[in-house]
Amino acid sequence: MPDSRSSNAKSNGAEQHEPEAQELVSEPRNGDSAAGTDGTLTRPMVHLDEFLNQVRERLMAAGGVHLAHSQASSEPPGERLHVVVFVLGGVRYAVEIHFVNEVLRQPDITPVPNLPAWVLGVINLHGEIVSTVDLAAFLALEQTTPAQRTPEMLFVAQAADQKIGLMVDSIEQIFTVPAEQVVSPPFKIEPNLVPYLRGAFDRDEQFVRLIDCERLLLGPQMQQFS
DSSP states (O other), X not given: OOOOOOOOOOOOOGGGGOOSOEEOSOOOOTTOOOOOTTSBOOSOOOOHHHHHHHHHHHHHHTTTTTSOGGGTTOOOTTOEEEEEEEXXXXXXXXXXXXXXXXXXXXXXXXXXXXXXXXXXXXXXXXXXXXXXXEHHHHHTOTTOOGGGOOOOEEXXXXXXXXXXXXXXXXXXXXXXXEGGGOBOOSSOOOTTTGGGEXXXXXXXXXXXXXXXXXXXXXXXHHHTTO
């Protein structure tokens, strides 16, 4: 098959019974471009303030910061994965929502000298200093040249005691996907992405690459900047 594909809130648990996606981008208008069959996206993200509120509500509803991260990678058959879909270089990626603590738009990042280029610096998150990483640069993705991407969104991800801010181009939507639909990618994967890729799933006739946040955050490269 080709590759064409945190503010308190009350929890009502509805998402456990609601399989439909929560769209966080507008429908294409005249002059806008929708996603191409190669999995790239060209239409802009809008209503970011509304989007941030929606993400925070869904994070609380999913119990995101309270779930045991040690259970994150074991999904019994028939379970549905709650995922956050984001964009890097026009390509869709996803992580499970219980790894995401908070979402920020264009955060104030303080550069730190003498670090790898993919380490953007640190942010002050409610008094806690958190390292911030350009995820596309870390993964050395071939399609992410400066002309193709402008990172604007950051989500704070956590696995075990490791917390890292991951800067991405945009965050698109939150939805659930049956775990059995996550398959081995039937397309070429960038070498640096391979160790962190859990699989891929089809969404709107495109494949979304599902990243394993435990492997990503607890790997030796990230661990040295915790």
